[in-house]
Structure formats: structure tokens, C-alpha cells
Amino acid sequence: MIHQYKLNGCNIVLDTYSGAVHVVDDLAYDIIANYEDHAPEQIAAMVLEKYPDVPEQDVYETIGDVDQLKKNGQLFTEDTYKDLSFDLRKRKTYIKALCLNVAHTCNLSCEYCFASQGKYHGARAIMSYEVGKRAIDFLLENCGFHKNLDVDFFGGEPLMDWKVVKQLVAYARGKEKECGKTFRFTLTTNGMLLKDEVIDFLNKEMHNVVLSLDGRKEVHDRLRKTVNGKGSYDFIVPKFQDFVKKRGDKEYYVRGTFTHNNVDFTNDIFHMADLGFDRLSMEPVICDPKEPYALKQEDLPEIYRQYEILAKEMLKREEKGHGFIFYHYMLDLTEGPCIHKRISGCGSGTEYLAVTPWGELFPCHQFVGDESYSMGNIWDGITKPELQNEFKQVNCYSKPECQDCWAKLYCSGGCPANALHATGSLNGNFEFSCDIFRKRIECAIMIKVVESMRAMENDKQAVNK
């Protein structure tokens, strides 16, 4: 399967099953588009009519090049992963990551919060040290061969349980040597409780920190309010700037959510970049479609346009020496994830579980509060293996709609929670999300193409000197 598209002056051809990416001129683009359905003579006749100035020999040479790429397994590669996907579904999985919902409460009252202002549709709660410690032990007991274990402090607002976070990090670090494991901690915060002591600790211990900011003051304050209804922008932005200044080159993301209210979300991303943040993420809001701020089908063309604006601006800023990273445009074409990872997906319900403040297990943070997805607890383990099995079965090969999608090995079938909430089935497809995802991958690859072409040009110039 291939996917070809034109963007920002680039003609791009992706080969789905090998992962190869080609940049071609118009003639080669048309030859590739007709290659599978027409004989070489027919293709030659078609393109010679369209490009009368091109010598016939060039046309046949290019058809020969396409033949060669196909032989090399770089174009029109066959799908050889179906059996692997069955094996992955049957495999024994071990838990390698926990989302510790240490605080089912929050000091902000963001209207769009999927966790219902941190409460996950239940009562307010805080995780005790004893529960958290047992969760770490549960992870160590069930991680099998995994050496790297991920623990995410999440909420609500995890810093409302700051003392326990600190104690749990110390406890887990104390277990690393004895157990031969390494913990990678992440914490997501709204910034309200950031202070020097917290910043120093997070910068020392957290592999990644996610800072929630929606962008421009008026956009951020519209939905991210304190419990008294006041906007939080002025209070948190200086704290985030201070945090990032001290963060050095360690990983962090300033992460926003865009809604129907700010479909021009690139202005929010650029605003974040102008505030001095250089690792950014911006997610489309996930909410009940009846909400006034829910993204709508008619927003899609503008969303597409915004992603293109973003990609082009990032290339411009990069060239001027003040580029930034956008989470969804990060692609490592040479050392990215293996096919096993691309098929098995996010690992929710199998390798990744969420833990509530009282120790209940859910497939991931997005299922917390949905009792039909309660899987067990940290003392008794998984008590509903049939539920876990359902999650093991879900990937891009189990979803009928993914079969003909060129992007399936970039998303591995998408987010199971989104699929369930949009369609009622884990094996469904949240089409709106798929459309956005495909556009982002097109833009991300276009950036890679332009960067590669720039690097090739620089190499050429260096040789000529």
C-alpha cells in the first residue's frame, strides 16, 4: 500500500509496510499513481501526453526506477504483518507502566476536563502513601522482563498530593537496585502549586513533566479557571517560565487543548513558543459532542489548514534558529518504534494501567470512573482477565476500518477510549480523530522531507567548497 500527496511544494510518496518515504517530481508522481493499474506502455502514453517536453527515454527510465524500488521492498510492499498481529494478540503481557491518579481533586475547574474537574465523576479523593507504595510493589511484581518502568503522576492535580508523590519516588528509587529496574517518572501539572522546592524536585526526579497551558491568555482563561471562576494564566505562566529555565535539556511539554472556541489554535502554539517554551503539544478536545466547545465536523477544513500553517511556520523558525518541537510532528524515521510496537499500540489494559486513589485498576486514565471497565485492584491484581483480553485483541489489524488506511502503522488503530466513547466499541473508529491524525502525519512527514532536502543541499554545498 502506498500513500501519495502534495504539500508545501513537495510530492511525497509513503510506502506503508516498509516505512519508506520518497520525494518525487511531477512525472514520477504520476507514474507511481498509475503504476499498479496500467501496463508500462499505457503509463508512458498517459504521461507523455501530459508532459510533452519530457523525452520518452526519461519516462521509461523512471518506470524502471519504480520497478527497482518495488523489487527492493521500498514501494508497493506487501503486508507481511497479519500473522505477527495474531501472535501479538496471543502473547503474554506484563505491566510496564502505571498512571497513578494520586489526586481525584483539582485546584482548577476547567470546563472541558475529561476527568470532570479531577473527580472522574466520583467523590474527591487523595492517594495515601500506603496505596501508592502498594501500587509500586504491584508494578514490580507484575513487570516480568521489562527493565524500564514508567510511572505517571496524574490527576486531577497531582501536586495536591505532593508529599505522597515525593515519598513514592523515594520508595521506588530505593527499589531500583534491588530489583534491577529503572523507573521513569512523569508528572502532569496545571502549575498552580509550583514553587522552588517542587521545581527542584521535579527537575531532579521526573523523566518528563507536562505543563498544562492552552495558549493565549483569553483562550486559556476562558476554560481553565480557578474554583472562584478566575482565569489562571497570569498565575501560572511565570511559574512555567521559571520551571523551564531550570529544566535544562530534560524532557518537558507545555501541553494545551484546543476546542471549537479556538480552531485557530496555531496562534496559541506560536504564543507558547513566543513565551520561550520550545517543547509543545496541543490536543483536540475530547468531550461530549453536545458541549458548545466540542469540535465539529465543519471545523475539519480549518483544522487541516491550521496544521499546515504550523508545519510551515516551524520550518521557517527552525531555519532562523529558533525552532520548537511539536509533539505530534515528532517522527524518527531511522530509529522509531519497531513493528511490534506499531501493531500493539498504546498498551492500555495490558502493559499500561491506571490506579485510582483507592487502588482500583482501570485500563487507562480515560476509563477511570467507568465501573464496567474496573479490572481489579493492586492487592488482588487483575480480577477480570476477560477484560484484559479484550484490550489485547485491539489493534489496527482487528479494526475493519483500518484495513485500507495508509496511516495505521503510525497510530496502531488509535486510542481505544476514544473509539469506545465515539462508537460504543473498542474496535470502532473515531473517524474525526482519524482524519486529524492522518493530516498530522502528512505534515510531520513533509517537515522531515524538507529537513532532509535541506541537509542534502548543505552536504552538496560543503562538497563543492
Add this chain to the structure above:
Amino acid sequence: MKRIVSLNTMDLRESAKHGGHGECQTSCQSACKTSCGVANQKCAEPASR
């Protein structure tokens, strides 16, 4: 090739033979939390592939 430039990319079929260590970061542990994208994850053990 005159009209086709191929970028330097990993061959996914090769990764089928040597991948699957499972030491990479869990997708949702980073910055999304509301969507799934595995392609932007980095392999934690590229040398062994």
C-alpha cells in the same frame, strides 16, 4: 535516480525480526493523554535491532 529521492528510513520489515523488546516509553506517558500516536515514540534499544 533522477526523479525520485528516497529518504533514509528504517525498514519496518527488518524490525519485525529483531524488535519487540518492550523497553520503549508507554505511548500515553508523554504529552497526549487523549489520543494514540506510536510513531513519535523513540526505540529504547535501536542498537539491538
